Amino acid sequence: MAKQWAWAEQADQLNQVERLKLEQDGLDIINDIIHIYAKEGFSSIPEEKFSLFKWAGVYQQRPKSDGYFMLRIRIPSGLLTSQQARVLASLSQDYGRGLIDVTTRQAVQYHWLQIENFPDIFKRLGEVGLYSWEACGDCPRTIVGNALAGIDPNELIDTRPIVAELEKAFLLNREFSNLPRKYKISISSSIYNPGNAQINDLSFTPAVKEIDGEEVIGFHVWVGGGLSNRPHLAKQLNIFVRPEQVVEVAKGITEVFRDHGYREKRHKARLKFLVADWGVDKFLEVLTEIIGPYPTRGMDKTVGWNAGYFNGVHRQKQDGYYYVGLNIPVGRTSAEEFFQLADLADQYGSGSLRTVNTQNIIIPDVPKDQLDELLKEPLLQRLTPQPKPFTGYAVSCTGIEFCNLALTETKELMRRTAEFLDQEIEIDQPIRLHVNGCPNSCGQQQIADIGLLGGKMRTKEGMVEAYTISIGGHLHGDGQFNTQLKGRVKSDDVPHVLKGLVLLFKEQKQSNETFTQ
Ligand code: SF4
Numbered sequence: 001m002a003k004q005w006a007w008a009e010q011a012d013q014l015n016q017v018e019r020l021k022l023e024q025d026g027l028d029i030i031n032d033i034i035h036i037y038a039k040e041g042f043s044s045i046p047e048e049k050f051s052l053f054k055w056a057g058v059y060q061q062r063p064k065s066d067g068y069f070m071l072r073i074r075i076p077s078g079l080l081t082s083q084q085a086r087v088l089a090s091l092s093q094d095y096g097r098g099l100i101d102v103t104t105r106q107a108v109q110y111h112w113l114q115i116e117n118f119p120d121i122f123k124r125l126g127e128v129g130l131y132s133w134e135a136c137g138d139c140p141r142t143i144v145g146n147a148l149a150g151i152d153p154n155e156l157i158d159t160r161p162i163v164a165e166l167e168k169a170f171l172l173n174r175e176f177s178n179l180p181r182k183y184k185i186s187i188s189s190s191i192y193n194p195g196n197a198q199i200n201d202l203s204f205t206p207a208v209k210e211i212d213g214e215e216v217i218g219f220h221v222w223v224g225g226g227l228s229n230r231p232h233l234a235k236q237l238n239i240f241v242r243p244e245q246v247v248e249v250a251k252g253i254t255e256v257f258r259d260h261g262y263r264e265k266r267h268k269a270r271l272k273f274l275v276a277d278w279g280v281d282k283f284l285e286v287l288t289e290i291i292g293p294y295p296t297r298g299m300d301k302t303v304g305w306n307a308g309y310f311n312g313v314h315r316q317k318q319d320g321y322y323y324v325g326l327n328i329p330v331g332r333t334s335a336e337e338f339f340q341l342a343d344l345a346d347q348y349g350s351g352s353l354r355t356v357n358t359q360n361i362i363i364p365d366v367p368k369d370q371l372d373e374l375l376k377e378p379l380l381q382r383l384t385p386q387p388k389p390f391t392g393y394a395v396s397c398t399g400i401e402f403c404n405l406a407l408t409e410t411k412e413l414m415r416r417t418a419e420f421l422d423q424e425i426e427i428d429q430p431i432r433l434h435v436n437g438c439p440n441s442c443g444q445q446q447i448a449d450i451g452l453l454g455g456k457m458r459t460k461e462g463m464v465e466a467y468t469i470s471i472g473g474h475l476h477g478d479g480q481f482n483t484q485l486k487g488r489v490k491s492d493d494v495p496h497v498l499k500g501l502v503l504l505f506k507e508q509k510q511s512n513e514t515f516t517q
Contacts, residue, residue, distance in 0.1 A: 002028075003174065007263055017051055017138070018180075018263045026055030026137050027177045033058070034119045042067040042115050055139060055177065057132025058118070061111055062404045069113045070402055071096075072135035073125060074171075077145035077163040077187075078106035078355035078362075082342035084128045085353055089338035091121055098335045102328055104395060104444050105184070106355045107135055107142045111402050133172055138179045138269075140170040140254065145195050146188035147308070147354040151316040151323060151364050155189045156206045156217045156301060162187060162246050169247045176254050180261035181269035184226070185250060189219070192306035196357060198233045198479035199225045199447065201271040202253050209240045209298025218242045220300055223253060223283060224275025229439035231446045232272035233479045235280045237287070239294040252291035260286065305475045307432060307447075308358040311392055312385050313371060316364065322371055323354075323364040326380065327387035329418075330396040330411045331359025340379045348374040359395055388422040391415075393430040397443035399454070406437035408454030408465040413491060420495040425502055431515055433498070435467075446481040447473040449515040450498060457488045465491040471501070472515070 002025045011019060029052040037045050050060055053069075061068040073088065080088075088108060092100050095117040096110035103109055113121070125131060135142055143166050150158040166185065170176055176183075186203040188195035197203035204219035219241045225234030241249050257271045275283055288294075310325030341361060345353050350365035361383070366374055375385070387393075394417075397403070399410030414435045421431075434448035438455075445451030450471055457466030466488040473482030489497045505515060 002178070005178065006259070014263050015266050017266060020048060020051065021138070021178050024052065025174060025177055026052050026139065027133070027172060027174060029053055030056045030122070030133060033115070034122065037115050038119050045115070052137075054136035055134060056118075057135035059136060060404060061402050062400065062406070064404060067114060068111070069115065070398075071110045071113055071121065071132050072103070072107050072142075073109070073130055073132045074135045074142035075106050075108065075130070075355050076143045076167045077149050077160065078147040078357075079149070079160065079163070080353045080355060081128070082345040082351040082353065084130055085338050085342040085345070087124055087128045087130065089335040089342065091124060092338070093335040095121060096335075100333050100335060100338055101398065102331045102333065102355050102359045102361065104357050104359060104397075104442060105142045105144050106147065106357050108355065109398070131171065134170075134177070136182075138181050138183070139177050140179070140183050140185060143167060143170075144184070144186045144200070144357055146190045147194060147310065147356045147362055148190065148323065148364075149188070151318065151321070152190050153315060153317040154191050155317075156191070156208070157189045157243060159187055159189050162243055165247050166250060169251060170254070176251075176258060179254070179258050180263045181266065181271075183254065183257065183271065187219070187246065189217075190306075191301050191303045193302050193304070193475060194306055194308050194357070196308065196444075196447070196475055197222050197225070197302075198475050199227055199231075199444065200234060201226060201257070202250060203234055204241065204246055206301040207240060207298045208301060209295060211295060216242060216298075218298070219246060220297055221249060221253075223280070224272040226270050226272045227441035227444060227446055228270070229441070230267075230272075231441070231481050232276060233481070235275060236297065237280055237284050238297050239284065240296065240298045241294065245294070248291055249294070252287050255290055256283065256286050307475070308356055309360075309393065309430070310356060310362055311360070311387055313375070318365075320368055322366045322368060323362050324366055324371070324374060324385050325356070325362050326360060326383040326385055327392045328360050328383055329391055330394055330415050332411060333383070337379065337383065341383075344374065344377060344379065358393075389427050389430040390418040390421040390425075390433060393432045394418040395432070395434040395443055395448070397436050397441075399435075399437035403437060405440055406454065407456055408437045408467070408491065410435045410437040410443065410454060413494060417495045417498060421499060421502065424499050425506070427502065427506060429514055431502060445470065445473075447475055447479070448482060449473065450501065451482050452494065455488065457490060459490070467491065467494055469497070469501070
């Protein structure tokens with residue numbers, strides 16, 4: 001049953017999805033999938049119910065008529081145990097044709113699932129504390145954060161307990177399961193912003209403040225970031241939040257979005273539009289009515305942006321221990337590789353893995369004397385800790401292979417392009433390449449050194465897949481989205497055009513200049 005929300009009184013002004021959410025809370029669909037549709041089959045599902053499937057983490061796979069689904073599984077802050085990794089691998093093997101994609105929100109995705117598979121999938125995930133619930137839909141999605149939480153020499157505090165508290169506060173909480181639109185939370189205490197604070201609806205970044213003569217470690221709070229076709233960089237509120245207050249503040253901000261966010265037009269419903277219209281001062285005023293007064297901002301401790309890359313072998317904050325960052329080319333891996341990763345995590349580490357928002361993975365907690373043996377493992381030939389400067393920094397959304405919203409194919413194009421550039425160009429710095437198959441920006445192209453946005457172009461041969469190219473995006477400081485170059489490039493020409501672009505940069509750059517700074 002859906003709750004009786006205040007906005008129900010203006011039902012005639014609400015969009016179609018909003019009206020559906022008033023009839024049935026999105027979370028109810030989980031039971032319907034298990035107890036009705038999985039038993040009665042694909043043909044029993046009423047068309048209008050598919051938009052609620054997202055609350056179970058389920059999307060229809062392209063083409064919709066074939067009856068296959070995609071499932072997204074939330075992995076808060078990328079924290080995964082080897083036991084969980086094995087369950088993910090076995091489910092992919094049993095139902096998902098062995099494919100596993102790591103996403104730009106540290107989640108994993110399956111494809112090729114059928115409606116009959118979901119009861120067993122949900123059960124086996126739940127047994128190891130993994131959930132697909134609210135990984136999609138108008139609700140708090142996967143909480144992203146520092147993939148190195150707890151082992152990071154560059155973090156002020158270990159954010160793992162806070163991530164767990166946030167997950168507990170939001171997951172399956174019907175107070176927040178009907179938001180105006182998707183809602184993305186990020187929390188990190190690293191001074192290098194691995195949680196991409198500026199592109200989330202709500203973010204917490206490290207800060208300190210002197211309170212009653214004592215230096216307190218806590219967080220600054222950002223609201224209203226998001227990508228898609230009208231990207232906004234988040235803005236900081238003028239408050240300082242102690243670690244134990246994060247959940248209260250997050251709930252308060254979510255309440256503001258729930259009760260004041262726009263529900264008329266889907267494309268203007270994200271929190272970013274409310275923040276842009278109100279400004280941060282008014283937003284904080286309304287928030288203060290809910291959570292009471294908080295101290296003003298302290299000293300920001302973020303000093304730069306590591307773009308979420310941890311390739312290679314690095315020291316942890318625990319003496320004598322190292323983490324090994326592995327590259328998963330364009331985020332696509334397999335059940336077989338996930339089984340092997342779980343084995344390596346047990347054999348060389350502490351039985352844990354970390355997924356990263358650059359679609360990569362980390363094996364943490366490796367003692368120094370185990371490193372050489374780990375680096376000789378055959379799996380690390382493909383998932384290498386020392387990737388080349390293009391392949392190792394290439395991010396791709398799902399694209400037309402499986403996604404109904406896609407205008408273009410993406411993963412294969414990006415794999416091919418990055419490999420070509422690695423063969424053709426010698427360069428002493430990585431170049432971050434991101435591709436989106438449509439403006440929804442799951443591939444986060446606006447923050448890339450070189451971003452590709454898929455679309456269509458008319459040619460003599462008819463309509464073909466083509467890309468706009470944007471350059472110079474980053475999240476240092478307040479962040480800056482990349483700038484779109486004129487014209488479009490046919491898909492087949494992308495590798496050569498990017499080669500020309502990178503060679504031009506290489507030729508003209510000053511000695512220490514990077515692609516973005
Ligand atoms: Fe699909 Fe567009 Fe997201 Fe790519 S960016 S996965 S094409 S919705």
